[in-house]
Amino acid sequence: GAGVSQSPSNKVTEKGKDVELRCDPISGHTALYWYRQSLGQGLEFLIYFQGNSAPDKSGLPSDRFSAERTGGSVSTLTIQRTQQEDSAVYLCASSLDEISSNTEAFFGQGTRLTVV
């Protein structure tokens, strides 16, 4: 696609429910990143994919959070048993990530998650 696409744009869920957030990166981009941004705060790194593998999962806040990427394209971030502190904007970005060239990461519009 022309840009990084995230869905849904907004999600309101009840505490304790599971949610899935989707990211469709720019076509041909091998690297994909998930970040979280709470209101008025900076970007918090969650996980990084290179192709379908995740060499860096260090930012996932707890075992309630998981992510996968299939076919080197679409990624899904799953939050189980959501808590109110999970409320934030979840941002996805993608980049070419080729060793022979410097790359730029482009963000999707984000998914605003509200846990009530």
Next chain:
Amino acid sequence: QKEVEQNSGPLSVPEGAIASLNCTYSDRGSQSFFWYRQYSGKSPELIMSIYSNGDKEDGRFTAQLNKASQYVSLLIRDSQPSDSATYLCAVNRVFNKFYFGSGTKLNVKP
């Protein structure tokens, strides 16, 4: 020590002035450097990238990189009220995650 440090601001400049935004980073292996602009309620938008020492100009924006001092800056000439936003500095290595600073809020006063 944070990977990327920025002054949170706010930085206030009058319309038409030069805004100077600064960033330092800790990893000497960093190879790529970026500036993003984020309007309130929106996602970050890439405005400049720089990969080698020196200056890079794009319209009213100039990015400056000094790897010896581990310092990146962004100059905005002829600042406009529409430039009012939070500016995020980001660095990365190839095959690694992007490290973001916490951002500097810029206010351009008409």
